[in-house]
Amino acid sequence: MLHIVKKDVPNTREKIVVRLSAVLAALAVASIIVVFAGANPIELYIGIVQGCFGSVYRFAATVEKMVPLLVLSLGVMVAFKMRFWNIGAEGQFLMGAVGTTLVVRLLPNLPLPIMLLLMIAVSFLFGAVWLIIPAFFKARFGTNETLFTLMLNYIALTLVTALQYDFWKDPAANGMPKIANLPENALLPSASGFNLSILMAVIIVLVMYYFMNRSKIGFEIAVLGESENTARYIGINVTKTIMIAALVSGGLCGIVGMMQTTGVSGALSTEITGGLGFTAIIVAWLSGLKVPFVVVNSFAFAVLLQGASYIQTAFQIPGSVAEMIQAIILFFILGSEFVLQYRFVSDKTKSEVA
Amino acid sequence: MEFVFFLAAAVKAGTCLLYATLGEIISEKVGHLNLGVEGMMQMGAVVGFIAGFTFGNPYAAVLCAAIAGAAGALIYGFLTISLKANQVVTGLTLSIFGVGFAAFFGKNFVGKKVPEAITTFFAPIKLPVLGDIPYVGQIFFTQSIYVYFSYFLVIAIYIYLYKTKWGLNTRMVGENPVAADASGIPVDKYKYFNIALCGALCGLGGAFLSLVYISIYPVNVVSGRGWIAVALVIFAMWNPGKALLGAYFFGALDIASFWLQQYTLPVSIYLFTALPYLATVFVLIFTSMRKSSNKKEPAWLGKNYFKEDR
Structure with missing residues (x-):
């Protein structure tokens, strides 16, 4: 009889080897779908790489896709570290974008630096509130946060829909349901395709690294995630820790709303998230909730996303193929975690050990 | 009279x-x-x-839909049961996969009509006796056979979960797999079976939309209804009977947001679509406040079971 037992913590080299083999195996399986779609898989995969690194413009597009994913993943990571399943990044992202647009609507004539700082603050607050609500009920009554945050995504989406089609509909858009573009003094400055949100992301990465690994509150979050009883025993204020983690987690996702509205889309819309809030959950989880790996994996996913949008135009491959390839790669990576965490032993060797 | 049509449409939408x-x-x-x-x-x-378009046979269409849903569920099942992958992440990935899958394979069928043989098979049939009851007959018993089958399923699943040995074991696995395993219940087999059953039912739900609810295949036929179903499970507090009421309530809200467009309302019509989610949030909060265990989620929901951890 074979038994499954938990392994010791695998080393970094083993992790890299296993994950790369998982990606290769996934690409082999995905090739079947690519052939079905009438393309040559090898050419297509090379196309993905060219689409991301082929020119400065394309590389800028890759980075542009990486930045929101990175910050969202860091946000989600903080909550996950506490075993608080925040799957509401989509909603916090949207609310951050709503907050950003609200600032411009209320105070349209502020000078750019003050405008940007105010938008950062308000988007952080809006995103944070959207997570503090479920966090409060979790801390007070133990309300299931997975489902609560999932619902809040859709409540935020309907709110944005109502704003776009009713309250904030641009009268100058000839009846088109869209919200007016932001004015010049509310747009993130950019140079040759790279905008200021990259700098913001770098700062956030450094701050979060310090926050998670060196600060007292980061330590308390980690202990709380391991065991609530231990946390209480060593005198951690559980409710306070949950609320602070929710503030940071939701706030970071909210800031992404500001970055995307002011740096990429130029206006709030229902399509602004592009499902990144869900992708971020996957990135944070696959990174083992560690800041450096979040950076690496966000980049890897940005390559997939940018490659996907490139092959759509270059190879006339529908976007759905890229979606499926992405999902297949994820399935394989999720499955490969098993190889890293468990191993098989036969009864014989087990009794020898015993 | 108009209200009766509205309710009948709500049942269909739900x-x-x-x-x-x-x-x-x-x-x-x-x-x-x-x-x-x-x-x-x-x-x-x-x-x-x-399948329906190719074979023109309603049985083949429904069967293939159930198999497709179950196949998707088995990918999830294999990863979460056998390979102990995280349930939330695997489920989200399955959603990404399914949306891509449907967009890719459905691309060439957009704008095609549901075959005649299938539309006639699933056309509303007035049931004898029951269909003659005033109001109730028109709302519930002048519907497609696909709708009648869902009535049957509500009863069948209630009996399965609460009146059979298998249902008892299933619930025990969800509440406490350690105890279930110790008492000799094959935990993984129960998980695989029920997860596949879930997939088949979701597949049938999707096929109801593409075969009965619409007559011409659109670009995205499900368009987010799956997430409402996730919400409904909580709204119904894991009870099949309440799921029926909840589904029709959510179906009514869906229809109402179209229906109300002819009137001028003091609030934005788009805010109406948030009602199912708001209602679900309130149910979540109230059930967690009440602390009665039979109205809460199964104790091991979302957690994987690893035998050697025992």
Whole structure:
């Protein structure tokens, strides 16, 4: 009889080897779908790489896709570290974008630096509130946060829909349901395709690294995630820790709303998230909730996303193929975690050990 | 009279939700939160339509849809049961996969009509006796056979979960797999079976949309209804009977937001679509406040079971 037992913590080299083999195996399986779609898989995969690194413009597009994913993943990571399943990044992202647009609507004539700082603050607050609500009920009554945050995504989406089609509909858009573009003094400055949100992301990465690994509150979050009883025993204020983690987690996702509205889309819309809030959950989880790996994996996913949008135009491959390839790669990576965490032993060797 | 039509339409709109919700209830009862409902519904919808369009046979269409949904669920099942992958992440990935799958394989069928043989087979049939009851007959018993089958499923799944040995074991696995395992219940087999059943039901829910609810195949036929089904499971507090009421309530809200467009309202019509989610949030909060265990989620929901951890 074979038994499954938990392994010791695998080393970094083993992790890299296993994950790369998982990606290769996934690409082999995905090739079947690519052939079905009438393309040559090898050419297509090379196309993905060219689409991301082929020119400065394309590389800028890759980075542009990486930045929101990175910050969202860091946000989600903080909550996950506490075993608080925040799957509401989509909603916090949207609310951050709503907050950003609200600032411009209320105070349209502020000078750019003050405008940007105010938008950062308000988007952080809006995103944070959207997570503090479920966090409060979790801390007070133990309300299931997975489902609560999932619902809040859709409540935020309907709110944005109502704003776009009713309250904030641009009268100058000839009846088109869209919200007016932001004015010049509310747009993130950019140079040759790279905008200021990259700098913001770098700062956030450094701050979060310090926050998670060196600060007292980061330590308390980690202990709380391991065991609530231990946390209480060593005198951690559980409710306070949950609320602070929710503030940071939701706030970071909210800031992404500001970055995307002011740096990429130029206006709030229902399509602004592009499902990144869900992708971020996957990135944070696959990174083992560690800041450096979040950076690496966000980049890897940005390559997939940018490659996907490139092959759509270059190879006339529908976007759905890229979606499926992405999902297949994820399935394989999720499955490969098993190889890293468990191993098989036969009864014989087990009794020898015993 | 208009109101009777409205309610009959609400029942029809709620039926796809009912199938998927019943499926997800079973999955959650065995302890697996499967956020891939949207994906499995999409797979069922597209495969059901393609099979129906190709064979022109309603049985083949429905069967293929159920198999497609179950196949999606088994990917999730293999990863979360055998390979112990995280349930939330795997479920979300399944949704991404299913949406891509449906968009890809459905691309060439967009704008195609549901074959005559299938539309006639699933056309509303007035049931004898029951159909003659005033109001009730017109609302509930002048419907498609697909709708009648969902009534049957509500009863069948209630009996399965609460009146059979298998249902008892299923619930035990969801509440406490350690105890279930110790008392000799094959935990993994129960999980695989119920998760596959969930997938088949989600597939049927999707196929209801593509075969019965619409007459011409659109670009995205499920369009987010899977997430409403996830919400409904909580709204119904994991109870098949309440799932039926909840599905029709959510179906009514869906119809109402179209229906109310002819009137001028003091609030934005778009805010109406948030009602199902708001209602679900309130149910979540109230059930957690009440602390009665039979109205809460299964104790091991979302957690994987690893035998050697015992």
